[in-house]
Amino acid sequence: MHTVTVTPDEVKKIGKLANLPLQENEVALFAGQFTQTIAVVNELNEIDTSNIPATYQVNGLTNVTREDKVDMSRILSQEVALREAKHTHNGFFVVNRTIDSDAEELL
Amino acid sequence: MKQLHELSIKEVHDGYLNHHFTCTDLVKHFLARIEKYNPKINVYLAMNDQILAEAAAIDQEIAERGITRPLLGIPFAVKDNFLTSGIVTTASSNILRGYKPQYESTVITKIKAAGALILGKTNMDSFAHGSSTETSDFGPTLNPWNTGHLPGGSSGGSAAAMAAQLATVTLGSETAGSIRQPASWCGVTGFKPTYGRVSRYGIVAMGSSLDSPGPIARCVEDCALVTEVIAGQDGKDATTSPSPVEKYSTNLGHTDLRGMRLALVKEYLLPDMREDVKNLILNSADKLRELGATVDEISLMDPHYAIGVYTVIQRSEVSSNLARYDGVRFGHDRDTFCEETKRRIMLGTYTLSAGYYDAFYKKAQAVRTKIVDEFNEVFKTYDAVIGAVSPGPALPVGASKNQPMFGEMEDILVEPSSIAGLTSVGLPCGFVEGLPIGLQITSNQLKEGTAIKIADCYQTHTDFQLFPDLDKTL
Numbered sequence: 287m288h289t290v291t292v293t294p295d296e297v298k299k300i301g302k303l304a305n306l307p308l309q310e311n312e313v314a315l316f317a318g319q320f321t322q323t324i325a326v327v328n329e330l331n332e333i334d335t336s337n338i339p340a341t342y343q344v345n346g347l348t349n350v351t352r353e354d355k356v357d358m359s360r361i362l363s364q365e366v367a368l369r370e371a372k373h374t375h376n377g378f379f380v381v382n383r384t385i386d387s388d389a390e391e392l393l
Numbered sequence: 394m395k396q397l398h399e400l401s402i403k404e405v406h407d408g409y410l411n412h413h414f415t416c417t418d419l420v421k422h423f424l425a426r427i428e429k430y431n432p433k434i435n436v437y438l439a440m441n442d443q444i445l446a447e448a449a450a451i452d453q454e455i456a457e458r459g460i461t462r463p464l465l466g467i468p469f470a471v472k473d474n475f476l477t478s479g480i481v482t483t484a485s486s487n488i489l490r491g492y493k494p495q496y497e498s499t500v501i502t503k504i505k506a507a508g509a510l511i512l513g514k515t516n517m518d519s520f521a522h523g524s525s526t527e528t529s530d531f532g533p534t535l536n537p538w539n540t541g542h543l544p545g546g547s548s549g550g551s552a553a554a555m556a557a558q559l560a561t562v563t564l565g566s567e568t569a570g571s572i573r574q575p576a577s578w579c580g581v582t583g584f585k586p587t588y589g590r591v592s593r594y595g596i597v598a599m600g601s602s603l604d605s606p607g608p609i610a611r612c613v614e615d616c617a618l619v620t621e622v623i624a625g626q627d628g629k630d631a632t633t634s635p636s637p638v639e640k641y642s643t644n645l646g647h648t649d650l651r652g653m654r655l656a657l658v659k660e661y662l663l664p665d666m667r668e669d670v671k672n673l674i675l676n677s678a679d680k681l682r683e684l685g686a687t688v689d690e691i692s693l694m695d696p697h698y699a700i701g702v703y704t705v706i707q708r709s710e711v712s713s714n715l716a717r718y719d720g721v722r723f724g725h726d727r728d729t730f731c732e733e734t735k736r737r738i739m740l741g742t743y744t745l746s747a748g749y750y751d752a753f754y755k756k757a758q759a760v761r762t763k764i765v766d767e768f769n770e771v772f773k774t775y776d777a778v779i780g781a782v783s784p785g786p787a788l789p790v791g792a793s794k795n796q797p798m799f800g801e802m803e804d805i806l807v808e809p810s811s812i813a814g815l816t817s818v819g820l821p822c823g824f825v826e827g828l829p830i831g832l833q834i835t836s837n838q839l840k841e842g843t844a845i846k847i848a849d850c851y852q853t854h855t856d857f858q859l860f861p862d863l864d865k866t867l
Contacts, residue, residue: 292743296743297739300739300742300743300746301739303742303746304712304716304738304739304742305716305719305727306727306728306730306735306738306739307727307728308735312732312735316735316736316739319736319797320739320740320743322797322798323704323740323797323798324753326700326701326704326798326801327701327704327705327744327753327757328701329697329698329701330698330701330702330705330756330757330760331756332698333694333698333760333763335756335759335760335762335763338759338760338762338763339759339762340755340758340759340761340762341758341759341761341762341765342602342758343602343632344588344589344602344761344765344812344813344814344838345587345588345589345632345634345814345838347589347631347632347634350631350632351631352628357628360629362495362496366495367495367722369493369495370492370493370495370722370723370724371721371722371723372720379721379722381721
């Protein structure tokens, strides 16, 4: 069975995908540890699973839906929803700008 | 005569009805114990500052109406991943430091409706990512039997609270072993209900296809009494089962186990397992035979494959569940995640990423099917599968350091049943070197009553339900 080596560059890429800021020492540490973990996971290839379907849900429930109507018991008031946010403005969450700063401003 | 912290739920209720003590007495007794012992073992992270007022209201209710609610006046310790309105909930993480939940978990709503009180919130591995409580951002919990050892995890705070008798009963949650393993390391009784039997709503999510909330208590009886309150379908968790909830306590008090067929899994007596631990499991099998059950040796897939399956499924689900922590609506920035959390999110991101999904995620879910099929076959013949919870007793403090798969390796014997969504009791079956060892009794999905019947009969016919003398051990 071939071994999979997770490289520091791959770790950086995963960090970006996962939106996790990483220190340089963490990159090297994680690359080594992920390589070890994947080696354990790869032992699963010793088991023949051809024609075996995947199990994503174990208790057999499928397509559980509810009536498409507003359920007030699931809804937070605006005041409560905003309560734990660090930055709010006029009843909204304040978020970092996600569009390019050189993009044309919409007024 | 027993002291107030030594009482089961029924004994507390008897005490209330016979006017031996009030709910306020009981709560004050626990608060004094917590003040005395908590600094030595780091169990509680946050306390309920309304509890004396709540206890007074319960005393009045008991005086006026008696005990009409099943958990009336029962003080709980609750794992810090259950959202509790009015009490800070952090899942032992810095990213949720100071977070006051805007809503409450269904389990908490249910125990409160049943009359329970919450003393406080207990330490855990950060986001439940671990089996030691050493990944907590607020320091590890120590094992009340021996503070040089870990309590296990991730529900280590709740298990230690129970062993130290700092609450009448506690709540934990299990993804793979996080109820049974700390219960085993602390010598108390943990109950993992079937996946989907107890609502996950309002519990900080880890592996959503696996997470199962449940009690850690002093005995099987208390586990049954709590589970029959918290189980049931919940419109806020689509994976909860619509089947009616049994009255689990009707399975208690059997004097023998005649007619029960049990399976002892050969592969679960691991080749590198300590002989004294193996012997305790074999002795338990003999005890169960003595009680009238048949115990056959059977063969199942080598449990070390479950490590790979669990690692992939859990980390994949973690990467998805923890994407919501963006520091915008609540909590702090993502750079406050601890190293273990980052490791899990990232490995899950990797196994789900383009080009690797089939090789890792789909492969793991296919092996999961094989594990499920094997158990289905076993339960055609047997009422329960038995084995050790953990390969050995509680490990020393520091054991999880630099072990990126510590939890997965330690939980090898409980991962298969979790992967298949089964129900299982972990309960004490003896001691090695002064530390408790746990036996697991695992039954098929929705057969909580069967597992409880066997475990309760075993427990009431053995003498392993012991608690440490904290004035000596701490």
